[in-house]
Amino acid sequence: xxxxxxxxxxxxxxxxxxxxxxxxxxxxxxxxxxxxxxxxxxxxxxxxxxxxxxxxxxxxxxxxxxxxxxxxxxxxxxxxxxxxxxxxxxxxxxxxxxxxxxxxxxxxxxxxxxxxxxxxxxxxxxxxxxxxxxxxxxxxxxxxxxxxxxxxxxxxxxxxxxxxxxxxxxxxxxxxxxxxxxxxxxxxxxxxxxxxxxxxxxxxxxxxxxxxxxxxxxxxxxxxxxxxxxxxxxxxxxxxxxxxxxxxxxxxxxxxxxxxxxxxxxxxxxxxxxxxxxxx
Ligand SMILES: [Zn+2]
Numbered sequence: 328x329x330x331x332x333x334x335x336x337x338x339x340x341x342x343x344x345x346x347x348x349x350x351x352x353x354x355x356x357x358x359x360x361x362x363x364x365x366x367x368x369x370x371x372x373x374x375x376x377x378x379x380x381x382x383x384x385x386x387x388x389x390x391x392x393x394x395x396x397x398x399x400x401x402x403x404x405x406x407x408x409x410x411x412x413x414x415x416x417x418x419x420x421x422x423x424x425x426x427x428x429x430x431x432x433x434x435x436x437x438x439x440x441x442x443x444x445x446x447x448x449x450x451x452x453x454x455x456x457x458x459x460x461x462x463x464x465x466x467x468x469x470x471x472x473x474x475x476x477x478x479x480x481x482x483x484x485x486x487x488x489x490x491x492x493x494x495x496x497x498x499x500x501x502x503x504x505x506x507x508x509x510x511x512x513x514x515x516x517x518x519x520x521x522x523x524x525x526x527x528x529x530x531x532x533x534x535x536x537x538x539x540x541x542x543x544x545x546x547x548x549x550x551x552x553x554x555x556x557x558x559x560x561x562x563x564x565x566x567x568x569x570x571x572x573x574x575x576x577x578x579x580x581x582x583x584x585x586x587x588x589x590x591x592x593x594x595x596x597x598x599x600x601x602x603x604x605x606x607x
Pocket of ligand 1: 433
């Protein structure tokens, strides 16, 4: 898991919204234009919360009365909106969006409104509120973002610093009678600050990430062992070095807590590696 890059200004987030708004047809455009001062004030309020590192302090939307018009800015795929999505993608480091930032398992096919569009329609096309992600994470997250105590329950990949500590761990397992290698992932608090840990714990828990990693591990490991075998057969460095290098690459692009990076490193270190490759 790694932080995503924010779009830089100019243009400002508000100007980007204005571009999308002005491409709308009447009467939607008129309604939005007539309410511009209130919308601009909300953009400013969000800026202030982000600046203070307290996005959860954004108050309830005062613009529910024009929710349909605000959400229409996202609901219909205008050229301007597609352009914004492209800019978000372009701002990211190479390969950073190869997998969904929320889970790291599948490709990005949609955008999550971190602040749910039902509750915050004014941020429906705010670049900071559009997180590229997979449809499964988007569906599971739905309209949730804080718990009853007002604490956020999902990592915000634009704003939250991902701790520089390894918290995702894995044990590799083989079951008698099965010829595949499986995995049991877990997260551990370790040296993390309590606040960081709570957010990470909720994020993994709510999105069911450990179960998803465990379920995907057999196939993923089989592919990794196959790649290592192919590489060695082609005269490459030994399997351990090959897997360690692959782990470093994944770590570099997706962060040290990326589930594939953790899996590759565990394989590279495992005493049974050569036996597993031979059995493959
Ligand atoms: Zn996902």
